[in-house]
Amino acid sequence: xxxxxxLMQGFGVALQPLNLLWCFVGVVLGTVIGVxxxxxxxxxxAMLLPLTFLMNPASAIIMLAGIYYGxxxxxxxxxxxxNVPGESASVATxxxxxxxxxxxxxxxxxxxxxxxxFIAGTVGVLGLMLIxxxxxxxxxxxxxxxxxxxxxxxxxxxxxxxxxxxVKALLATLVxxxxxxxxxxxxxxxxxxxxxxxxxxxxxxxxxVAIGIFAIGEVLANxxxxxxxxxxxxxxxxxxxxxxxxxxxxxxxxFVNGSVIGFFIGVLPxxxxxIASFISYGVEKAVSKHxxxxxxxxxxxxAAPEGANNSETGGALVPMLTLGIPGxxxxxxxxxxxxxxxxxxxxxxxxxxxxxxxxLVASMYIGNVMLLILNLPLVPLFAQVLRAxxxxxxxxxxxxxxxxxYSTSGSxxxxxxxxxxxxxxxxxxxxxxxxxxxxLGLVLGxxxxxxxxxxxxxxxxxxxxxxxxxxxxxxxxxxxxxxLIPLFGKFNAWRLKALK
Amino acid sequence: xxxxxxxFWSGLALGGLGAYIIVVASRWEYMGQDGPGPGFFPLWYGIxxxxxxxxxxxxxxxxxxxxxxxWSGARSAFVAWAAFxxxxxxxxLVGFVIGFAALTLFIVLVMYRKPLKVALITAVALxxxxxxxxxxxxxxxxx
Amino acid sequence: MKKHLLCAVLLASSTAFAxxxxxxxxxxxxxxxxxxxxxxxxxxxxxxxxEKEKLLPVRAxxxxxxxxxxxxxxxxxxxxxxxxxxxxxxxxxxxxxxLTSNEAKVSLKDLTPIARLLLxxxxxxxxxxxxxxxxxxxxxxxxxxxxxxxxxxGSITSRDNVVRxxxxxxTGTRWQFISFPGGGERIAALLGGHVNMMVIExxxxxxxxxxxxxxxxxxxxxxxxxxxxxxxxxxxxGFNVTPVPxxxxxxAPPGIPRENVAxxxxxxxxxxxxxxxxxxxxxxxxxxxxxxxxxxxKFYEEFSNQxxxxxxxxxxxxxx
Numbered sequence: 001x002x003x004x005x006x007l008m009q010g011f012g013v014a015l016q017p018l019n020l021l022w023c024f025v026g027v028v029l030g031t032v033i034g035v036x037x038x039x040x041x042x043x044x045x046a047m048l049l050p051l052t053f054l055m056n057p058a059s060a061i062i063m064l065a066g067i068y069y070g071x072x073x074x075x076x077x078x079x080x081x082x083n084v085p086g087e088s089a090s091v092a093t094x095x096x097x098x099x100x101x102x103x104x105x106x107x108x109x110x111x112x113x114x115x116x117x118f119i120a121g122t123v124g125v126l127g128l129m130l131i132x133x134x135x136x137x138x139x140x141x142x143x144x145x146x147x148x149x150x151x152x153x154x155x156x157x158x159x160x161x162x163x164x165x166x167v168k169a170l171l172a173t174l175v176x177x178x179x180x181x182x183x184x185x186x187x188x189x190x191x192x193x194x195x196x197x198x199x200x201x202x203x204x205x206x207x208x209v210a211i212g213i214f215a216i217g218e219v220l221a222n223x224x225x226x227x228x229x230x231x232x233x234x235x236x237x238x239x240x241x242x243x244x245x246x247x248x249x250x251x252x253x254x255f256v257n258g259s260v261i262g263f264f265i266g267v268l269p270x271x272x273x274x275i276a277s278f279i280s281y282g283v284e285k286a287v288s289k290h291x292x293x294x295x296x297x298x299x300x301x302x303a304a305p306e307g308a309n310n311s312e313t314g315g316a317l318v319p320m321l322t323l324g325i326p327g328x329x330x331x332x333x334x335x336x337x338x339x340x341x342x343x344x345x346x347x348x349x350x351x352x353x354x355x356x357x358x359x360l361v362a363s364m365y366i367g368n369v370m371l372l373i374l375n376l377p378l379v380p381l382f383a384q385v386l387r388a389x390x391x392x393x394x395x396x397x398x399x400x401x402x403x404x405x406y407s408t409s410g411s412x413x414x415x416x417x418x419x420x421x422x423x424x425x426x427x428x429x430x431x432x433x434x435x436x437x438x439x440l441g442l443v444l445g446x447x448x449x450x451x452x453x454x455x456x457x458x459x460x461x462x463x464x465x466x467x468x469x470x471x472x473x474x475x476x477x478x479x480x481x482x483x484l485i486p487l488f489g490k491f492n493a494w495r496l497k498a499l500k
Numbered sequence: 501x502x503x504x505x506x507x508f509w510s511g512l513a514l515g516g517l518g519a520y521i522i523v524v525a526s527r528w529e530y531m532g533q534d535g536p537g538p539g540f541f542p543l544w545y546g547i548x549x550x551x552x553x554x555x556x557x558x559x560x561x562x563x564x565x566x567x568x569x570x571w572s573g574a575r576s577a578f579v580a581w582a583a584f585x586x587x588x589x590x591x592x593l594v595g596f597v598i599g600f601a602a603l604t605l606f607i608v609l610v611m612y613r614k615p616l617k618v619a620l621i622t623a624v625a626l627x628x629x630x631x632x633x634x635x636x637x638x639x640x641x642x643x
Numbered sequence: 644m645k646k647h648l649l650c651a652v653l654l655a656s657s658t659a660f661a662x663x664x665x666x667x668x669x670x671x672x673x674x675x676x677x678x679x680x681x682x683x684x685x686x687x688x689x690x691x692x693x694e695k696e697k698l699l700p701v702r703a704x705x706x707x708x709x710x711x712x713x714x715x716x717x718x719x720x721x722x723x724x725x726x727x728x729x730x731x732x733x734x735x736x737x738x739x740x741x742l743t744s745n746e747a748k749v750s751l752k753d754l755t756p757i758a759r760l761l762l763x764x765x766x767x768x769x770x771x772x773x774x775x776x777x778x779x780x781x782x783x784x785x786x787x788x789x790x791x792x793x794x795x796x797g798s799i800t801s802r803d804n805v806v807r808x809x810x811x812x813x814t815g816t817r818w819q820f821i822s823f824p825g826g827g828e829r830i831a832a833l834l835g836g837h838v839n840m841m842v843i844e845x846x847x848x849x850x851x852x853x854x855x856x857x858x859x860x861x862x863x864x865x866x867x868x869x870x871x872x873x874x875x876x877x878x879x880x881g882f883n884v885t886p887v888p889x890x891x892x893x894x895a896p897p898g899i900p901r902e903n904v905a906x907x908x909x910x911x912x913x914x915x916x917x918x919x920x921x922x923x924x925x926x927x928x929x930x931x932x933x934x935x936x937x938x939x940x941k942f943y944e945e946f947s948n949q950x951x952x953x954x955x956x957x958x959x960x961x962x963x
Binding site: 184450 | 677678679687705707709711712715718744746747748790793797821823825831832836837849851853926927960
């Protein structure tokens with residue numbers, strides 16, 4: 001189907017007043033959900049399914065998709081303001097975003113996040129529109145060795161996030177890998193590290209760990225017995241509450257980087273927005289002229305991951321709509337919704353349902369615009385949240401954390417885990433262990449182990465499969481290089497010192 | 501000296517974890533008929549963990565650097581954490597709204613030494629806020 | 644005085660209840676997957692059908708209790724002893740988990756059976772450009788290169804592997820099994836040419852088969868499905884293998900009164916006879932396999948014994 005003709009048809013569907021309304025409802029709902037940590041798009045979409053039967057399917061999918069990418073916009077809000085990641089993809093945003101907030105630049109951070117999300121989201125839709133079917137076929141060539149290499153590359157980025165001590169960063173990563181392994185092993189169905197507890201059979205939910213370590217750890221670290229009224233400065237004046245032209249200039253590469261990396265990683269079923277955001281962050285830091293600013297409030301450090309996790313939505317829809325293969329929890333629910341309405345997502349979906357597909361694509365453009373318009377003016381408003389006195393803010397953070405965690409699983413055990421990880425987060429801060437690597441290890445650990453074992457099964461036990469295939473060989477070499485860079489740096493420094 | 505000890509202890513703790521992982525993982529199947537078993541991956545990262553912990557401990561002893569660990573505020577942090585844990589423990593009994601109100605009261609009163617009136621208002625307002633937003637407006641269950 | 648009055652009222656109302664149970668508050672339908680998972684989708688469809696066919700006087704809502712592949716949901720139901728307004732959707736894993744997992748302390752025997760509703764058939768599929776036109780071709784190829792061909796599937800206790808174990812035993816061949824966590828990834832592995840064959844439910848692979856990307860070699864079923872009239876069943880293809888069914892049905896917490904059980908039984912029996920149900924079954928390529936509570940109990944035993952034997956032969960450690 002001719003792309004332009006399809007798009008025309010799509011806008012014809014998407015611009016109908018009813019569908020515009022549903023799009024708006026979807027993005028607003030999505031933003032609200034994104035802001036609440038723990039509450040995620042899959043559960044919300046599932047709850048709204050009965051409602052969707054009253055609408056026609058095109059409107060319904062427009063609304064549900066709006067929730068999907070709206071949530072990505074919203075997720076950055078709590079990450080930046082409260083250091084509470086709204087979902088796994090927002091963890092990377094916490095790193096520099098919260099630092100910016102602490103320096104009084106919360107408004108700029110939120111603004112850049114919105115802008116980056118808009119640009120990347122639009123690129124993602126463009127990609128979906130233009131290259132979806134051929135890209136899907138190419139993505140099938142990506143298999144376990146490549147996934148393993150990709151995860152290894154992501155973990156090698158840990159070195160760039162590592163701060164001072166590489167040893168500590170690696171140790172944190174390993175703890176993350178261990179945490180990821182808690183649960184039932186997929187292949188053999190043996191339970192590992194579950195200490196006989198039924199609640200640990202499916203492993204520890206990422207949300208629990210991330211909120212515990214980041215949010216609660218932060219609150220604990222800032223407890224003083226005599227209260228300051230306001231811990232975080234919020235500058236006055238609208239001018240200071242939005243990103244400056246310098247910020248935009250600094251972020252130009254980040255916009256591109258986030259959009260492209262996010263989209264392509266999103267296309268791979270099984271690789272998600274978390275790894276997209278971290279790789280994008282890592283790449284941005286690697287090419288930056290002043291990498292030491294990262295982790296202390298570099299605006300590109302917000303723009304890159306935020307962009308990545310938004311264009312990932314476009315990417316993730318590629319396998320879902322062209323192959324019927326969901327790439328993430330949210331796309332799985334969207335897929336289930338399509339099936340419930342009587343559609344059969346698969347290779348023939350686009351050609352047999354052009355109105356649905358193009359209507360969805362067009363509405364995504366519109367949705368992105370709506371979100372930008374919604375979010376930018378709200379930025380100064382959100383930034384005011386930080387004006388609240390600390391003794392109000394911190395209990396709120398604790399409360400939101402508990403509610404967020406409980407809402408995902410309904411289990412009190414998880415709330416206890418939250419408390420435990422909160423303590424761990426505090427200790428890590430005091431002992432100078434970086435927390436981002438632990439979180440990354442947790443997110444990637446399961447998938448990485450599976451990919452490695454699958455690869456070895458495919459090659460009958462020969463590790464060479466990882467380097468005999470071109471794509472995985474390239475990525476693994478990059479990973480190794482990245483790990484070696486700091487060693488070169490130290491070697492150089494030692495050499496210079498010796499020469500003196 | 502305090503700094504060195506800190507890294508040493510964390511290295512020791514992590515080394516202990518690494519050793520534990522190695523022991524448990526070696527009890528599982530390392531290489532099955534079809535491929536690597538459940539013990540494969542944990543064994544390897546357990547080994548790396550143990551090695552790195554050792555490196556950390558060694559470097560903490562030989563390092564001449566002095567990055568002191570700032571233990572100030574630790575007491576308040578632990579107290580706050582204890583309060584939080586008490587709240588979590590009380591959740592099955594009194595539910596979120598009351599538990600949270602109590603925690604807020606404690607934090608404002610004890611941690612920040614604000615007057616009782618302020619503490620009460622904050623506690624009530626915030627708990628009410630949570631109750632309104634979450635179960636009523638969004639339909640999210642509170643513990 | 645008030646107390647006596649209260650007792651009298653309660654007694655009166657309970658005898659009224661004893662005559663026939665009807666739900667008076669929303670009914671909870673427990674599933675063991677998260678939103679979007681197999682049981683969740685089925686449950687939501689059921690809720691819609693129950694409403695449409697007016698089979699329940701109250702609302703029904705789905706409660707997700709994911710974890711441990713059914714263990715958490717089963718434990719949740721077991722805890723709700725005597726609760727009359729909660730039921731759960733079980734699948735075959737609820738039966739196999741207790742066999743292999745120490746933590747799975749609750750088996751279906753501890754819960755109240757209500758009905759068996761569906762069987763999920765499966766087909767054996769290969770990529771469309773593979774050199775195998777029949778299952779026999781695949782098996783012969785496996786014979787020539789033992790342990791080299793690969794199958795993608797779920798965990799080793801899943802039906803995919805059970806079929807593999809049975810076929811391997813019946814033909815004396817061997818091929819590898821590579822686990823992937825989701826149907827999507829398994830299909831991607833097949834379509835990408837990284838594995839040679841898979842056992843897959845027709846509703847998951849349906850579109851790919853229709854598009855011509857996948858070819859079906861055989862069906863794992865006793866009789867031919869309507870959607871695959873030209874594909875031989877395992878027995879027809881010459882393999883002496885009794886397919887182990889993948890089931891879905893309804894259970895309730897333990898300790899509920901008999902009228903309650905009878906009520907649920909009635910509801911689901913009626914559901915299985917409605918047009919919307921029949922259409923749902925057909926659309927999703929399931930097989931209607933209604934069994935009432937008594938038959939279901941017998942089925943548990945047969946199924947558990949069959950699975951135990953197969954798992955032990957496959958080298959999986961069984962704990963019960």
